[in-house]
Every structure is written in C-alpha cells, then in structure tokens.
Amino acid sequence: MLVTKPVADLCALLIDELHGELPSRIFAILLTKGRSTLPQLVQYTSMTPRQLRHGLAVLQQHNLLFYHLDPGAEFAFYEANAEHAYNLSRTGKILEMIDSSFGAPAKDVMQSLLLSGQTRISDLVAAYQEKIGHANKAGEGFGDGDDFGTETNGINGDSQPAKKTGPLVKSTAQLNSIICRLVEAELIDVVHAKTFESPQDVLKTVEKEVMDKHFPGGVKGNKAKVDLQQRIAEGLRKVRGESKSLKRKLEQNGTAAKRRKLFAGVSMANGGHDEDLDPALDPRQVIRINYEKCLVDLRNRRLVQFASDMLGETTAYVYGVLLKLLTKDVPRCRDDAAMDVAADDDGDTEKGPGFVTTDQILDNLKTSVDLSLGIGKAERRQISSTAAEKIEPYPIKKKALIEQAEVDGEASADEEEDEDESSDESEYDSDYKAPATNGANGANGVNGTNGAKVKFDESAAPKERRLDRPTQLRQHLLVLTESTQRFVRHCGANEWTVDFAPLMSALREVELDSVIERSCGRQGLRLVRILRAKGKLDEKALPNVALMRKPELQQKMLEMQTLGFVHVQEVPRDLKADVKKSFFLWFCDAERSLNRLLETSYTTMAHCIQVLGALRQKERDVLETTKRSDVRGREKDTMRKEYYERYSRFLECERKLFAQVMRVDDLVAVLRDF
Amino acid sequence: MDSDIVLDGKPSELFPPYNVPKAPFLSKKEDKQVSFFLLFREQCQDSPLYTQARSWSQAADRHARTYGQDQVNKRYGQTTKATVDPFTAVPTYSHRFKKIPRTLPDHASRPFAKEFFPPELHATLDGEDEGATTTNGPAAKRRRVGPKTLGLSNITSYKTAEELFLPDGATPTTGGLDDGANLGKALQLFNSVEKRNEDGDEEGFLSGEDDDDWVKGNGEDGDDGNVEEDDQYEDESGDDYNAEAYFDGNQDDEDYDEGGDDGGDYY
Numbered sequence: 012m013l014v015t016k017p018v019a020d021l022c023a024l025l026i027d028e029l030h031g032e033l034p035s036r037i038f039a040i041l042l043t044k045g046r047s048t049l050p051q052l053v054q055y056t057s058m059t060p061r062q063l064r065h066g067l068a069v070l071q072q073h074n075l076l077f078y079h080l081d082p083g084a085e086f087a088f089y090e091a092n093a094e095h096a097y098n099l100s101r102t103g104k105i106l107e108m109i110d111s112s113f114g115a116p117a118k119d120v121m122q123s124l125l126l127s128g129q130t131r132i133s134d135l136v137a138a139y140q141e142k143i144g145h146a147n148k149a150g151e152g153f154g155d156g157d158d159f160g161t162e163t164n165g166i167n168g169d170s171q172p173a174k175k176t177g178p179l180v181k182s183t184a185q186l187n188s189i190i191c192r193l194v195e196a197e198l199i200d201v202v203h204a205k206t207f208e209s210p211q212d213v214l215k216t217v218e219k220e221v222m223d224k225h226f227p228g229g230v231k232g233n234k235a236k237v238d239l240q241q242r243i244a245e246g247l248r249k250v251r252g253e254s255k256s257l258k259r260k261l262e263q264n265g266t267a268a269k270r271r272k273l274f275a276g277v278s279m280a281n282g283g284h285d286e287d288l289d290p291a292l293d294p295r296q297v298i299r300i301n302y303e304k305c306l307v308d309l310r311n312r313r314l315v316q317f318a319s320d321m322l323g324e325t326t327a328y329v330y331g332v333l334l335k336l337l338t339k340d341v342p343r344c345r346d347d348a349a350m351d352v353a354a355d356d357d358g359d360t361e362k363g364p365g366f367v368t369t370d371q372i373l374d375n376l377k378t379s380v381d382l383s384l385g386i387g388k389a390e391r392r393q394i395s396s397t398a399a400e401k402i403e404p405y406p407i408k409k410k411a412l413i414e415q416a417e418v419d420g421e422a423s424a425d426e427e428e429d430e431d432e433s434s435d436e437s438e439y440d441s442d443y444k445a446p447a448t449n450g451a452n453g454a455n456g457v458n459g460t461n462g463a464k465v466k467f468d469e470s471a472a473p474k475e476r477r478l479d480r481p482t483q484l485r486q487h488l489l490v491l492t493e494s495t496q497r498f499v500r501h502c503g504a505n506e507w508t509v510d511f512a513p514l515m516s517a518l519r520e521v522e523l524d525s526v527i528e529r530s531c532g533r534q535g536l537r538l539v540r541i542l543r544a545k546g547k548l549d550e551k552a553l554p555n556v557a558l559m560r561k562p563e564l565q566q567k568m569l570e571m572q573t574l575g576f577v578h579v580q581e582v583p584r585d586l587k588a589d590v591k592k593s594f595f596l597w598f599c600d601a602e603r604s605l606n607r608l609l610e611t612s613y614t615t616m617a618h619c620i621q622v623l624g625a626l627r628q629k630e631r632d633v634l635e636t637t638k639r640s641d642v643r644g645r646e647k648d649t650m651r652k653e654y655y656e657r658y659s660r661f662l663e664c665e666r667k668l669f670a671q672v673m674r675v676d677d678l679v680a681v682l683r684d685f
Numbered sequence: 686m687d688s689d690i691v692l693d694g695k696p697s698e699l700f701p702p703y704n705v706p707k708a709p710f711l712s713k714k715e716d717k718q719v720s721f722f723l724l725f726r727e728q729c730q731d732s733p734l735y736t737q738a739r740s741w742s743q744a745a746d747r748h749a750r751t752y753g754q755d756q757v758n759k760r761y762g763q764t765t766k767a768t769v770d771p772f773t774a775v776p777t778y779s780h781r782f783k784k785i786p787r788t789l790p791d792h793a794s795r796p797f798a799k800e801f802f803p804p805e806l807h808a809t810l811d812g813e814d815e816g817a818t819t820t821n822g823p824a825a826k827r828r829r830v831g832p833k834t835l836g837l838s839n840i841t842s843y844k845t846a847e848e849l850f851l852p853d854g855a856t857p858t859t860g861g862l863d864d865g866a867n868l869g870k871a872l873q874l875f876n877s878v879e880k881r882n883e884d885g886d887e888e889g890f891l892s893g894e895d896d897d898d899w900v901k902g903n904g905e906d907g908d909d910g911n912v913e914e915d916d917q918y919e920d921e922s923g924d925d926y927n928a929e930a931y932f933d934g935n936q937d938d939e940d941y942d943e944g945g946d947d948g949g950d951y952y
Contacts, residue, residue, distance in 0.1 A: 028726060029725075030734065031730075031734075031735045031737065033788075036761065043754075056754075056758060057758045062789065064806055064809040065789045065809055068790070068802065068809050068810055071801075071806065072797065085805075103721045107714065107718045107721055110721070122724075122728070126725070126729060126732060127732075129798060129801060131798050202798070297798040297801065639779070639782040639783055640782045640783075641779075667708065667711075669719050670708070670715055670719045
C-alpha cells in the first residue's frame, strides 16, 4: 500500500506514541523506502543490526509488518502495513464499541489481545490464569468485603473497571466463551501462514499456482483470460478465508447458531449462562484482531448516528438493529477489486449483504423501546401506499447525486434557499417522490405523505392510530426507505437491505458540506451548491445566478478555491490565449475536494500528536517527576501544588488532543474506509 | 481585473483579531473512547516491548529542516553517556525511584508464536540476540529459567484531569480504591520478598525476578524499572550500605493489614 507523506508521518507518530522510538524509526524508513531487507535497513537507518532485529520483532508482533521470505534466501523482505498502523488511532473507538456491545470482560480480553499483538490462545489463557490466581490470592488476604465486591461485579458485568479490585474475567471458561463470541463476530481471526504476506505477494503466489496448474501452456483467447481471472479470485478468496477457520469450526459445532439467537440484537451482560456450551478452542491457534470487521461495526455505528441526525432516535435504533443483523456476515466495508470480481456466482455469502426480514428485526428489538415515537401521523388518504410500499428488487443504478445530501437545519432557515433547494431536488428526485415534502420536513417527516402536513401531536388522535408493534416497525422502515439518503432499500415483501456504496457517498457529501459550512460559512456552501446544480459556470454569470454582489462573491470564491472546495478552469477564446478575453469557469469537483480534505485531515492528526510532543517537552520536569515510582499513583500527595497544577493541566490538554485526533479520524473513516 | 477594487495602503495590523475556533466539549462516548485509548497507551508503555528511551537530541535543532536520510539519522543517537547533564546525573537517593529507560525491547520475558516470524528474528525473540557485546551473558541466560508467561498489565486506570482536580476521596473511584490498591501493592511486595528469602541465594533471586517482573504483572509502579536496578545493585550486594536489603528486611516484620493505609513506607 502506497501512502502519502502525511499518512507516513502520522503512522510513525502513532507507533512512537504506543510502541516507542525504535519501532517507529524503522517503520518510517520502511514507509519511505518500501520493501527492504535487514542489510538495506542497516544502511538506511545507520542503526546496528541488533537494534533493527529487536525493533522489527516488536513491529511484527504487533501486526504492523508484512514480510516475504523467498525459499532459500538469507534475508526476508519487510514491508510496512500502513493500514494497521493507522488503525492504532482507532483503538479507543474499537474498545469502546466492544465494551458497549459485548460487555466489559470482552473489552478486557480484546485489550489484552491488542496489547500483546498476535497471541497463541494457550498463552493468553495462561496469562489470565495467572491474573485470576493472583486476584484470588489477594482476595483471600483482604477478607470478605472484597470477595463480595468482585463477585457482584462479575455478575452484573459492571462496566466500571476502575472500581473493581478483582479481574473482569473470572475464569478460563469465561475467557474461552468470550474468545468464542469474538471469533464468531469475526472481530478476532486466526493468524495463518499467509497472513503476513503482503497482498501483492499473495497475488503473485496465487497467480503462479493457477498458471502452473491450469494453464501450463500459457493463456490464449478471451475466454481463457476470464477463466484465469476467476481462478485467481477464487484462490485469493481461499487464502483470505483461511483466517476464518476458527469461526467455521465453531459454526460446525452447532452451538454457534443457538448462542447467536440468544445474543443477537441485545447487548449482553456477561455470557455466564452458557459458558459450558462453548467448545474448547485449540490452544495452539494464534489469534489477532480483525480490523476489517471492526470497521464494519464502526460503520454501522456511524450510520446509526447519521440516521439519528436525519430522522430521529427511535428510527435510528431500528436502523441499528437492522444493520447489525444485515452485516453479521459482511466481512469488510469495501470489496476488494481483485477478489470479488468473479464472486457473483459464489452465492450471496460473499457478495452483497443479503437481506433482513421484518420479523427478524422485530425479534431482536428490545421490548422496552417504544416504537410509536418518532413517526408522524397522516390521514390514510394522504398517503400514497403504492409509492410508499414500492418494492425495488435491484439497487438503483442512478449515481447518488450531490443534491440528495442535505445538511440538517439548513433548508428551513432560509426561505429563498429553501425554494432553491426543493426545486433542485425535484429536478432529480421527482421520479420517485413528489416535491415540497422535502425541504421543510425532510428532517423528520414520513416522506410518502404527498405534501400533506404531518402531525406529530400524539394526543390528537390517540385511539384510531394505535398501531400494533409490527406495523409501527414497518412505518420506521418505510421512513428509512423513503429518506433522501436512502438508508434502506425495500427489496422484497417485508425484506429490507442496504446499499452501502450510495449511502456512504451520501454521507461523504454531508461531511463535505458541513466542512464547507464550517470554513466558508453558509454563503460558501450556497455557492458550492449552486455550482453543483449548474455544473460549470462562467465567472461573469455567477453573480447573477447567485444574486450576490460581485466583489463579495469573488472574495468568497477565492477563499474557497484556496481551500480546495471549488476549482477554476481557464478557457481561451482564441489562439493567442489572451487572459482578458478568456473564459474563467468555476466548478466543483467533489472527488478532488474530498481527497484534499483527507490529506488535510491526516496532517491535522499528525499535528495534534506533534503538539503533544511539544507540550511534553515544555513540561518535561513535571512529567519526569510523575514517572518516578514513588510518585506515580499518588501525585496529589507527593507533588508540590504548583507542579501538580501544571501536571493536571497537561493531562487535560493531552485528553483534548487525543479527542481531536479521534474526531478527525471519524472524518477520515467516512471518507476513506467506510 | 475589477475596477471597483480600492487598494488599501495602510499597513496591516500585526496581530489582527482572529476568531480561534474552539472544539466542542467531549461527549460522554468520546470521553470514554479517549479514556480507553489513554489506558491502552499506558498499558502499552508498561509492556516489556516498549522502549522508553528517546535518543534524539532534545535541543532546539530538532525543528530544523533535514535534507536526506543521513541528516534525519543524525538526529537520533544524540543522548548518550557523553551528553548527560552533569548537574542532575550525580547519583542521589531519589534516582532509585526513577525508571531506567529501556533502549531495547525485552523479548526474552514473554512467549511468541515463532512460526510467524522470519527465521532471522528467532534468536532475538528468545532474547539470545546479544549483539557483539555479551557483557551480562550468563545472567541473561539464567534469567530465562522459569516458564515464560504473557503479562497482562495491571494498570487499570489512567488518571483523568477531573480525577486529579477533585480532592482525594471525593470520587468513589479513587477514594474506594486507594486503600485496596495500596494494600494490594504491599501484599504483592510482601509475597515477592518472601519468595526471595525462601530462595535465599542469588540464584533464587534471579529466578524470582521473573515472578517479580512485569511479566506476571504485579507492580503497578514500573517494577521492570526496578528489575534493571536490581541488576545493578546485585553486584554490590556485599556492600555495607545495602539499601535494598535494608528496606526489604524492614518489610518482613511489618503488619500490612494495619499499616498499609498510607502505603508510602514501602518504597
């Protein structure tokens, strides 16, 4: 994977933060110089081979390297795994996600796994045994009070690890069951022989195998070429599937399906009730975190948040359940072009997310959730049920247009713009929706209501509209279907699916719009939208269209051009290319703006960490004191007041900086990974 | 380009008013995420694979531009024995509490799944990669007697700013924990001391080190640092002033359950 300089800087900084200077230096060199062997690294870094070996071992342990060893060769080639390095910045999010959906003990296990890199199951079990043993011994020493404390904690799955003295994981059986569950969720996968081959190397080996086996005489003709492609894709999928071997084994065991029924949809506390059901895992297996699947789950969360911003909380909750069910078997956010080209005939396990039925969603909804909230009421005759219930068995081919994305609260505030908006909308969307529903109540209404006024007043018609739960659920799903962002597609009678690609591009546009609004104000956003609607516009025509004064407009446009949101094209009128006579056309290229935004985001993240470094340098006398073993943990008592204040100020800054890194990473995730 | 642009001849203000954008406060979820990340970082930095040592020079020239890899490399390796600050480097008693930064990760202390490493790194993973200078060869060999275990970090919380601001005991998290944690520390220390005394000799001391190490994770306050120290003090064990023995001996006849509240005496 080739990366730009900001990414390389960021990765090096992240590794420096988490694993120390030595690995970070090696990683930076590997990124800049590409694949290298040990002697080459010695030359590049002017470090001793011993240092390099130690550093490489650390990187390899933390899954940050690819390596390739030709048979018979003395030295292996190392390559940096920039993706995993970048994912280090997401550690907090991943842990939080696991904490909220699997409970605190699972988070503890995942944290240990992240901490130790790729780990043999037996080693992990031994480590936990050690810890549990220690805690038990300590518990005996402390007497009953503490024993009681730990026990209750374990039962409730209490999510405040700071409070407890005992370990979160009570027994090896529990550990086993946690690992089983995480494996089933694909959040943990198995390390196999080819895991650490870089994708290109894997491709090359598979290609070679296929050529030797099926095409010894070379490839001739178009048919053979297609065949070759398919075979290669198949081979690649096979290699990729190897990491799921543990999951398959668990599924064969049969308990998986049963447990899944118990767990799905609800955030479970501890899993203590069925530990015995879990088969013992092969202790020799080596496991590690599967970032791809983590990203799928993070994407679900992001989409739920998006839906909650756009439509409302209850609907978003329903959406969350739907996504969870839908993406259970979705292994990654974006399909790999090389592997999934020929996957069409492979059945829907590999291709597409499949669908979810209304009943499945209903089964997984918490009964405590009141589904009647968040749906508007409208007279029956005002709803065109054929339009609302329209079934679209295939994804819509039309590309997601920029106008479909809409910033919350933007439309209703400005009358003039409102009209502008809805007319834009109607140009593109009239094929499936009547105009005028959108602008004013697009945020919250049921859109199939044909311009009728949507009533939210609960008490107005309490009796006649009391719907039963399945119908209410259907209403929510229909709201999701009809939203401009197309959260859900109604792909069959009571079957629902999500087209992730257009949905994510809608989300990207929303993100871009909000960035434009932040940096150039509403005026800027409006201009950008005008340009998107009209395509390329001459500089002289723009003031008339935008109804703005020329100097103001020019200033705004220049400002936006420097930020990379709009672009200008010069078209000479004649051969002489006289500047005075040329046309200057303003236009928007969303793709370019997004790329620019992405690069800026990387730089911002790197900058945050650099600022932290500078802060550390500034406060180094204080920090050195706090690192002393007699001070650590008792800073308040041992440090002088002035020092202590400086220290707490530093900690606050540190939190803020990392929070900023994570927020920017949200943006990066949407733009790049989801 | 435009006729009605009027040029403004005045010099621009030196520090024009600038609206500094302020980030919104952390939401509860974000707060949790940051806490988890910081805790993870803390545990990472406590692990035996972390190298604390920073070898780049702390001087101002680190902001200077670099051209080419050579100049980048020259930035590193600046903090050596020759560059120590003579004013702070004189050994004092409080140096005992300082963590000695590791320059190389400590691979020998934990197990690895070696089949997934290229063969050239296998010796390193065993801790046998001593380079050219094998000064403490026998000692290092002996250290690996016990079974290797993967350590789980014992750090369970990273102090947030709020926790620090609040007086002790005001928050349930710190208030409740304080006694327990100190007791735990004391007890662990006690156990390790006992083990040492049982084994008695140097040999036992060395093998006991594995237990005492981060590897099994009983020392919240960077016992790995102390291990390094122990290595150093080891040679001087015959000296008249053996602070370590003095302190350890002191602890042997203490009653921890009563005296453990302040926790300050054990170091």
